[in-house]
Amino acid sequence: MQITSKDVQEVENATRELSRVDEFSLYPTFYIRYYTYRPVSDLLMPHLDIISDHDDTQIVPFYGHVMFKLSEGHYCETCFQPLEEPTNHCLDCLKKSGIDFLYCVKKGPGFGTGNCSPEHPCCESEFSQNYCKREHALYLATFGQNHIKVGISRLDRVIYRLLEQGASHAITFRRSNNLNNFIYIHELEQKIKEECGILDSLSFDEKAPLFENQKHDFESDILKMNIYSDLFKHLYELIPQYQLNLSNFYTHFPRIDKYCKYIKKLNGNIKYFRGNVAVLEQDGERVAFDLNKLSGKKILNVIG
Known part of the structure; x- marks a missing residue:
C-alpha cells in the first residue's frame, strides 16, 4: 500500500488534535443525578446516584463522614454541558430522550415522543412504555x-x-x-390539586x-x-x-446553627436526615441543607 501526501496530512492533523487534549480528560468527571433512600440493614439511608462522563453510574452512601467539593453551577446529566437553570437536563437532551414522556402527559400528545392517551398510555419510547404502564x-x-x-x-x-x-x-x-396507570393517576392528582x-x-x-x-x-x-x-x-x-x-x-432533630439551601463544601458528619433535609456538622457548626439542590452538581474533588 502506497502512503500518499493526503494520508500524511491526516495523521498530522490527528496528532495535532490529540496534543490539544487535556491530560485530565483521560479521567472521569463525576456528577450527582439525584438522592434516593436505600435499605441498609433495617434502616433506610440516603444515597447519591452518581454518573460520570465515561458512562459509569453508581449509587453511593451519603451518611456518616462525607468530604467533597461541588461546583457552583449545574450540568446536564446526559451531555454534561453547563446549564443556566438548576435542572437535570438541557432542552436538547430532554427532547432526544424518553424523559420527555412526563411532558407528554402535562402538555398533551405530540410533545417530544408523546402520542399517548389514558386508554393507550404508551409512546414509541421503550422507557416511556415501561414507566407509563406501571x-x-x-x-x-x-x-x-x-x-x-x-x-x-x-x-x-x-x-x-x-x-x-x-x-x-x-x-x-x-x-x-383498576385504571391505575401513570396517566390516569397523574390526571387525578391535577384535579385534586385544582378542585380541593x-x-x-x-x-x-x-x-x-x-x-x-x-x-x-x-x-x-x-x-x-x-x-x-x-x-x-x-x-x-x-x-x-x-x-x-x-x-x-x-430520629430526633438536632440543634441547628443555620439553614443553607445551596452547599458547596461537605467535609464533616451527616448528623440527621429526613426527606430532602439533611444536617451536616462541619467547622463547628450544624448546617441544615437541601438534598434536592445537589442534583446536577459536578464533584470537583474529594477532600482529604
Missing part, C-alpha cells in the same frame, strides 16, 4: 399539623417516595376501576422548620386526612389502601 398510587401526606400535600408514585416504591419527602403520616389510594386546593409540593424553607419543631410535626391532623379520604372516594372513585404512620422512621 401501576401508580396516589397519596395524601402530612407535614406538621397544617400542611397536607397530594402526590403520586409508582406503586412498588410508594413508601420510599414518602420517606424521600419526609412525610410524617400518609394515606395511599387506588382507583376502584391541596398542595402538590412543599419547599425546603417550609419543611425544615416543621421538622425542627418535631413534636408538633408528629401530631399531624389525621382527622382532616380522613375527611379528604371520604371525599376522594365520592368524587374520584379512589379507595384508601394503606394508612401509614412514618414518624418512627425518623
Whole structure:
C-alpha cells in the first residue's frame, strides 16, 4: 500500500488534535443525578446516584463522614454541558430522550415522543412504555399539623417516595376501576390539586422548620386526612389502601446553627436526615441543607 501526501496530512492533523487534549480528560468527571433512600440493614439511608462522563453510574452512601467539593453551577446529566437553570437536563437532551414522556402527559400528545392517551398510555419510547404502564398510587401526606400535600408514585416504591419527602403520616389510594396507570393517576392528582386546593409540593424553607419543631410535626391532623379520604372516594372513585404512620422512621432533630439551601463544601458528619433535609456538622457548626439542590452538581474533588 502506497502512503500518499493526503494520508500524511491526516495523521498530522490527528496528532495535532490529540496534543490539544487535556491530560485530565483521560479521567472521569463525576456528577450527582439525584438522592434516593436505600435499605441498609433495617434502616433506610440516603444515597447519591452518581454518573460520570465515561458512562459509569453508581449509587453511593451519603451518611456518616462525607468530604467533597461541588461546583457552583449545574450540568446536564446526559451531555454534561453547563446549564443556566438548576435542572437535570438541557432542552436538547430532554427532547432526544424518553424523559420527555412526563411532558407528554402535562402538555398533551405530540410533545417530544408523546402520542399517548389514558386508554393507550404508551409512546414509541421503550422507557416511556415501561414507566407509563406501571401501576401508580396516589397519596395524601402530612407535614406538621397544617400542611397536607397530594402526590403520586409508582406503586412498588410508594413508601420510599414518602420517606424521600419526609412525610410524617400518609394515606395511599387506588382507583376502584383498576385504571391505575401513570396517566390516569397523574390526571387525578391535577384535579385534586385544582378542585380541593391541596398542595402538590412543599419547599425546603417550609419543611425544615416543621421538622425542627418535631413534636408538633408528629401530631399531624389525621382527622382532616380522613375527611379528604371520604371525599376522594365520592368524587374520584379512589379507595384508601394503606394508612401509614412514618414518624418512627425518623430520629430526633438536632440543634441547628443555620439553614443553607445551596452547599458547596461537605467535609464533616451527616448528623440527621429526613426527606430532602439533611444536617451536616462541619467547622463547628450544624448546617441544615437541601438534598434536592445537589442534583446536577459536578464533584470537583474529594477532600482529604
